[in-house]
Amino acid sequence: MAEIAPARAVRAPLIWRTATVVELVDETAHARTLVLDVPAWPGHVAGQHVDVRLTAEDGYVAERSYSIASAPEEARVALTVERIDDGEVSPYLAGDLVVGDQFEVRGPVGGHFTWRTTDGGPLLLVAGGAGLVPLMAMVRHRAAVGSHVDTRLLVSAREITAVLYREELERLGSARDGLSITYTLTRAVPERWDGFARRVDGPMLEAVGPAASSHPRAFVCGPTPFVEAVADALVELGHAASDVHTERFGPTGG
Amino acid sequence: MPPFSRGFHGRPRRPDVDPSRVPPGQYVVEDFPVLSAGPTPRADLATWSFSIQGAVDACVSWTREELNALPQETLTVDIHCVTKWTKLDTTWTGVSLDTLLEGVSTEAEYVSVWADGGYTTNLPLEDLSDGKAWIVHSFDGEPLERAHGGPARLLVPHLYFWKSAKWVRGLTLTVEDEPGFWEAAGYNNYGDPWREQRYWGD
Numbered sequence: 001m002a003e004i005a006p007a008r009a010v011r012a013p014l015i016w017r018t019a020t021v022v023e024l025v026d027e028t029a030h031a032r033t034l035v036l037d038v039p040a041w042p043g044h045v046a047g048q049h050v051d052v053r054l055t056a057e058d059g060y061v062a063e064r065s066y067s068i069a070s071a072p073e074e075a076r077v078a079l080t081v082e083r084i085d086d087g088e089v090s091p092y093l094a095g096d097l098v099v100g101d102q103f104e105v106r107g108p109v110g111g112h113f114t115w116r117t118t119d120g121g122p123l124l125l126v127a128g129g130a131g132l133v134p135l136m137a138m139v140r141h142r143a144a145v146g147s148h149v150d151t152r153l154l155v156s157a158r159e160i161t162a163v164l165y166r167e168e169l170e171r172l173g174s175a176r177d178g179l180s181i182t183y184t185l186t187r188a189v190p191e192r193w194d195g196f197a198r199r200v201d202g203p204m205l206e207a208v209g210p211a212a213s214s215h216p217r218a219f220v221c222g223p224t225p226f227v228e229a230v231a232d233a234l235v236e237l238g239h240a241a242s243d244v245h246t247e248r249f250g251p252t253g254g
Numbered sequence: 255m256p257p258f259s260r261g262f263h264g265r266p267r268r269p270d271v272d273p274s275r276v277p278p279g280q281y282v283v284e285d286f287p288v289l290s291a292g293p294t295p296r297a298d299l300a301t302w303s304f305s306i307q308g309a310v311d312a313c314v315s316w317t318r319e320e321l322n323a324l325p326q327e328t329l330t331v332d333i334h335c336v337t338k339w340t341k342l343d344t345t346w347t348g349v350s351l352d353t354l355l356e357g358v359s360t361e362a363e364y365v366s367v368w369a370d371g372g373y374t375t376n377l378p379l380e381d382l383s384d385g386k387a388w389i390v391h392s393f394d395g396e397p398l399e400r401a402h403g404g405p406a407r408l409l410v411p412h413l414y415f416w417k418s419a420k421w422v423r424g425l426t427l428t429v430e431d432e433p434g435f436w437e438a439a440g441y442n443n444y445g446d447p448w449r450e451q452r453y454w455g456d
Contacts, residue, residue, distance in 0.1 A: 013455025018257050051338075051452075053279075054259040062264050063279040063338050088265040088281065102257040109453060111439030112291050224288045228401060231293035241293045242372060248288055 016053060016104040017041070021097055022076065027164045031082045031130060032094040033069060038077050038105060044068055046137035047114035047219065047247075050079065050107030054089060064089045067133040067221075067247075068108065069165075071140035077105070080164060082130040113219060113247045117142055121149035121217065122210040126200060126230050128156045128222020132164050134247060135221055139172060139179065148178040152216075154208045156200050156226065158187040182208050200226070202233040212238035221247040271342070275332055277447035280340040287339055288401045291435065295370035295421050297405050304389060304406065306354065308426035309362040315424075316354075318405065324349045327388065331411040333418070334447040346409055348390030351382040362427035366434060367408055370421040375434035376443070377410065377417055379427065386412055389422060414445040414452070 023035035049067045056062075070078035083094035115123065115138045123142075125135040132155055142149060153173075157163045163183065173181035184196035184204065196204055210216045218239060220230045227248045234244050267273075271282050305315040316324075328347045334340045365382060367375045381387065387410045391398055398404035403420030410417045416436050437443050442451040450456060 014453045016256070051279075053256070054262045054264075055256045056262050056264050057258050060264045060267075061279070062262075062281065065337055092259070092262050096261045101260055103259045103262075104256055109440060112435075224401070228288075228294060235293045241295070244293050246290065246292055248290070 012042075014106045014109070016106045018102050019077070019105045021099050021101045024097065024099060027080060028162050030094070030162070031080055031164055033078050033080045034093060034097065035070075036077045036079065036105065041077055042108070044072055044077075044108035045111075045114040045116060046072060046141040047134045048108035048110040048137075049134070050077070050105045051109060052079070052089070052093070053104040053106070054092065055104070062089050065109070066093075067137070069133045069136050069140075071137060071144045073141065073144035080130065080133045080136075113221070113245050115141070115217065115219065117145050117147040117149060119217065121151060122214055123149055123151040124205075124208070124210060124216040124218040124234075125151065125153045126156075126205070126218065126220045126222075127154070128200070128226035128230075129158075129162070130164065131220075131222030131226070131247070131249070133221075135219060136165055138219065139169075142179065143172055143175070143177075146177075150210060150216075151179045152208050152210060153179065153181045154184065154200065154205070155181065156184045156186060156222070159185055160188075160190050160193075200230050200233070202237055205230070205233055206237060212240075215240070215243060218244045219247075220244065222249075224248045275342060276340055277334055278450045279452075280334055280338055280447065283339040283341055286341060286344075286402065287335070287337075289335065289337060289416075290371075290420060291373070292371055294400050296400070297370055297421065299405060302405060302423075304354075304422065305424035306358055306427065307424060308366070309360050309429055310427055311359045314354075314358065321349055321389065321391075321406075324353055329388070331409075333411050333415050336414040336416055336441065336445070336447075336452050340447075345394050346388065346390040347392035347395070348388040348406070348409065350385065351387040351389065352385060354389065355383065358427075360427045362429050364428045364431040366426040366428055366432050367417075367419045367422060368424055368426060369407075369419045370423055373419055373421070373435050375417050375419050376428075376432055376437055377413065378431075378444075381410060381413065382425075386410065412446075414442075414447050416441065417445055 019036040019038045025033040066079045069080045081093045084090045307313040330345045390409045391406045407420045408422045
């Protein structure tokens, strides 16, 4: 982790801003994208997250963190929230919320799990389930600035209908601009499936590439057991631990 | 006045949780989430040691056996992660930093904690003194799992949990305060959960 921190000069306090929901997109049966208008949003780097604060009418407050899905180049901030059925906040955000509703956000937060096209590549992005969200911000950022950085995106999901942003990924992956997307489905595969159909492992990572010898920057995001397994496999394949960036989440409290 | 979130009621308030034990913006979890910035390191216990170095008259170092031979304390504390979860009544066993710092002579007022994997975190030396910090090797009576920082981690429960460095290997005592890994990346230099010091400027 010899990573250099971002410019230290920017030490302005992160203030709570009122976000207004301008669009809601159902991505899968369990996940929804909230497109937000955040006045005076200071901008973000792909991979960062925001804190969300909800205030009930009796003054009760709940805070959670959510990854930003939108590219820094987009005017609006998009969060994709996966609904955790016994969660406290996600069923509200991914269920009850309607366009025009407001809540508070604070951010952007996080200076390690980030990528700018100027950081260079090659890039290896490995997503487990909703772990795709911050990696999608990187893929969108890359497309928004016309980067051709060699980028391999490996998406693991239970089944094809659980893959977030599927149509957009199809489009981005067919642009022949250096982005290649591979899927692995761990529970059910469609007919005539030519992707992988097992949990991510060393041979799969080797097949997806880029080889450890080309020192890709690897970003791995997903549930803890997924991230542990992928990060361990990358280190075993010879990737430097300092090149492997991880972000873990679990259904805790959702 | 913050906007009300129309239709948001939150979870029924838990009668078993004393709200005075939950810092602002935190929620109580029953499981033990894992957070770290990179792969989980594999320590070689044969060569493992814990050291105190830097602005000290003499560096000191302990092997795993030497650490185990020191007085052990078992304590039950609440822990607070900057990512919002709080876990109540966690039980740890290890050696108090007071024991380890006994006989260390220094002018330093700050500490840079370092760990396998390249992680660092900084805090004032006084936050490691007087029964506030431990090097722990057991959680709930079992050896600390690798994912939670095994073979040993720092435990400083009065600060956000990123200060409780996993896979800890040593302390470098410093005269100047040197921001660590997260502290240089937007997170608060001190990290008091009761003052909700999550980020720069909090």
